[in-house]
Amino acid sequence: MARIESRVRDLVGSDADMRAAVETVLDRADDGEVEWADVRDELTSGQWGRLIEKGILVDGDEGFRLADVGETRAGLEDDTSGSGGSSSSSSTDVDTGDSSWSKYDKGAAVVTVGLFLGYSVSEVRNVIGGVMDVVLGPVAGMLPFYAVVMVLALATGLYSTLLQANLMDMEKMGMYQERMKDIQQRQKDAKERGDDAELEKIQEEQMEAMGDQMGMFKEQFRPMVWIMFLTIPVFLWMYWAIGVGGNAQPHIDAGTIVLPLVGTAEWTQGVLGPMQAWIVWYFLCSMGFTQIIRKSLNIDMSPSAS
Known part of the structure; x- marks a missing residue:
């Protein structure tokens, strides 16, 4: 064609x-x-x-x-022709025309980039940490720090799951995967038949599909922007609270934590290579709570074309 x-x-x-x-x-x-x-x-x-x-x-x-x-x-006519019985166009079409970001998405992305400065610039970290402490400080005053981290892991896991479920079109992503599988299968069949004309047409279709792929990457990254927008301030508060970083001073008495296979450890102590105890504990809690949340809300994050 x-x-x-x-x-x-x-x-x-x-x-x-x-x-x-x-x-x-x-x-x-x-x-x-x-x-x-x-x-x-x-x-x-x-x-x-x-x-x-x-x-x-x-x-x-x-x-x-x-x-x-x-x-x-000719493109408007019904497609009844084909080489060797194979379809001359992909059986799965993906419309990614609605994958553009809104002004709010772009604004959140710009702010998120600025928030990253807090990891390396103590002045930014102190400002964000102080602002977040207005809300999280009372929580830290009522609970031991390991429980505070659990609460934060639960909260971040909940909104991360909800943002991914609402901002990512799993059906569209599944359709794109099906389209790529269809193209690869037809390409394999055409090579076996030695159909150079069909191969050339499929290669052109692959190039067009690359535009769809970029649109899908944008869709996948869209919820990540909002997740980071909400999560980075939480991380910076933990940095600020326990004094992570060179010459940083803790702002709360976090005590120690007992970790499996590690035992008693300071929160800023490296327990898994360079990873400190607080981040290891956070990730353990976050992974566990996220799985529980997805099961409880019956949210499937696997792409599906059905």
Whole structure:
């Protein structure tokens, strides 16, 4: 299948509304040339942009033109052909057009980058630690520090799970994985048949799928930004409270902790290589609570195409 025809098939296959958009552009095109003013009453700006992004519309003399009118029309026809019985396009299409970050996501990302300074700049750590102590200080005054860490691990595990469940589209991620498996299988079959034309078409499809992959990486990183946005201040408070870092002074009497296979240890003592007792205890609590939360809320973080 030719390149433009394949792109049109993929586009209308992933979004039923795009078929009408492509047909409108074909009807309004004059010798292949078409301008936004000619179709804006029928197309959305997003649909127009996707046609340009996919290379179906390219720069023309006065506006835009169809890269290949014949192939564009062919791409709208029912796909009943194939080589050796295999489908000439991926059986699983993924629409990642809605993977852009909102202004709030971008704002949280910028603030998160600034919060990272607290790990190396004591002045930033002291400010954030002092602010967080307004809320966490009374908790530390009522509970031993190991219990405070457990409470923080429970809280961070809860909102991390909820953020991932609500901000990540597991079905879309599963569909993307299915699409990649389908492409790999068809590529393997084409190599066994020695079908060079099919291989070339599949390679073009793989290149287009790379754009989907970047969109999925953005979707996966989106909840991580919010998780770090909420979690870094908690970590910086623990840094500030027990005096982690060179020349840092503890602000609470945390005492000691008894760890399995380690025994009694200071909170800032390295117990697992360079990892100090407080971070080891936090991760142990966090992993345990996270599993309990996911089971209790019946939240499955595995990608699924079903």
